[in-house]
Amino acid sequence: MFIGAILCLTLTFLSKWAFGIVGENITINIRRDLYNAIMRKDIGWHDDQNNAAGILSSILAADVQKLNGVSTEGLSVAAEAMSSLVAGLIFAFCFSWQSALVAMAFVPFMMIGAAITAANDKANA
Numbered sequence: 712m713f714i715g716a717i718l719c720l721t722l723t724f725l726s727k728w729a730f731g732i733v734g735e736n737i738t739i740n741i742r743r744d745l746y747n748a749i750m751r752k753d754i755g756w757h758d759d760q761n762n763a764a765g766i767l768s769s770i771l772a773a774d775v776q777k778l779n780g781v782s783t784e785g786l787s788v789a790a791e792a793m794s795s796l797v798a799g800l801i802f803a804f805c806f807s808w809q810s811a812l813v814a815m816a817f818v819p820f821m822m823i824g825a826a827i828t829a830a831n832d833k834a835n836a
Contacts, residue, residue: 726787734783741775 749767756762796818803811 726791730783730787733786734779737782738775738779741778742771745771745775 752762800811800814803814
């Protein structure tokens, strides 16, 4: 049990670290591309009140960070769920193949339940 806890701690740390790096790279690239697009605009485009410096700075700061959170957090949760499912099935096959077959039969029901819960949470938000 202790070895499993240490393994879980290590893999969780590596997962957070790796997805953090991916998220930072996404954020930097999107901000750079957005900044370059703003700089290439015609000078008259900046006279519009919707394109004021404060609004553009807010977009560069907040909206890009939201995009980073949505992309990396969703990806990390999906990767964690899939790896947990695979590890659980591997352990089940190692200890009792009958239990593993029963667990595999219930995987589609668990996925449908998760999808319903996600849709319900999205509707209530």
